[in-house]
Every structure is written in C-alpha cells, then in structure tokens.
Amino acid sequence: MISFELNGKTTEVSAAPDTPLLWVVRDHLKLKGSKFGCGMGLCGACSMLVDGESTRTCVLPLAAIQGRKVTTIEGIGNPDMLSTLQSAWVEASVAQCGYCQSGQLVSATALLSKNSNPSDNDIDEAMSGNICRCGTYPNIKKAIKQAAKNLRKDNGQLQIVAYFDPNSIQQEA
Numbered sequence: 001m002i003s004f005e006l007n008g009k010t011t012e013v014s015a016a017p018d019t020p021l022l023w024v025v026r027d028h029l030k031l032k033g034s035k036f037g038c039g040m041g042l043c044g045a046c047s048m049l050v051d052g053e054s055t056r057t058c059v060l061p062l063a064a065i066q067g068r069k070v071t072t073i074e075g076i077g078n079p080d081m082l083s084t085l086q087s088a089w090v091e092a093s094v095a096q097c098g099y100c101q102s103g104q105l106v107s108a109t110a111l112l113s114k115n116s117n118p119s120d121n122d123i124d125e126a127m128s129g130n131i132c133r134c135g136t137y138p139n140i141k142k143a144i145k146q147a148a149k150n151l152r153k154d155n156g157q158l159q160i161v162a163y164f165d166p167n168s169i170q171q172e173a
C-alpha cells in the first residue's frame, strides 16, 4: 500500500510499485484531467505537481511518491472556482483542442508559485517541456504574464484549490 497526499487528502493505493502515477490517478482514482501523450516523459501532457514541481507522471513509479504531495489539474481549480492562472487562461482564450492544457496549467502553476514576475526567458524555460500540437504558445505566454500581474496585485498568493475528495471514489485493488 502506497500512501500519499492527493489534492490535499491522504490517499492510499494498492497497486504494483512500478505502476506509473499517471495510470494510478486516471485508472485507480478516476481523475481523468491529466492526459497520456508520449508515455516517455517528453510531451508534458501527464504533468502533475509533486511537492510543488511540475513532474512527468507517465514515467514516475507509484513507489516514488510515498509520503509526497501530488496535485493534479483537478486540485488546481474547477469551473466554479478558477485559480488566478485559469482565469487569465480563459481571458486569453488559450485552449484549442485542449489535450495538452492540463499539463500546461500545471507547469505554469509551478512557475508562478515560485516567480510572480517571470520574464519571457523564465516562461520559455519553465514551459519548454510542455508540447502543444495546436501551437497555443503565444497565448500561454500572454495568460501567464496576465496572471503574474494579477498575482502581484494580490500580494503574490497563487490560489490553488484542492476541492476533489479522492476518498469519495472507490479505489480498485
């Protein structure tokens, strides 16, 4: 049994220790916001925050997260309570097909949690591991800059909402 914090709640999962975290979250815990893209740690579609760092979970074994804090896109906000970043994302109409977007938002959240005034270079560096086949990069940058401006007005507090209760989902063995 592996125990970790998922979106603010203690969660226990029985699965093979080498099961990738992405599989655990999508298939065992039924949170489908994080996507499978390359399965090789190269595209960023599967990104989640692990102890605050944007992490490729298609190549992260379950055993590696024992006792750690995991936040998925479901823990960052929801349609009724958008994070500062998500509001800016909507204003900038960033999403196109949407497939990469949860990973993009996770990486941008990690960036803004450490840097509320990122330069173009800071953004390029932080977001370089997240591929968008629809080419939404200019609007992603615009949204991150707008969110940063809003955060500075709000004393830099990046709102992260941990609303999902994983204990409400029946876990599979």
Ligand code: FES
Residues within 6 Å of the ligand: 035, 036, 037, 038, 039, 040, 041, 042, 043, 044, 045, 046, 047, 056, 057, 058, 059
């Ligand atoms: S699916 Fe994990 S990095 Fe592409």
Ligand code: FES
Residues within 6 Å of the ligand: 095, 096, 097, 098, 099, 100, 101, 131, 132, 133, 134, 135, 136
């Ligand atoms: S919005 Fe389509 S892949 Fe990024």
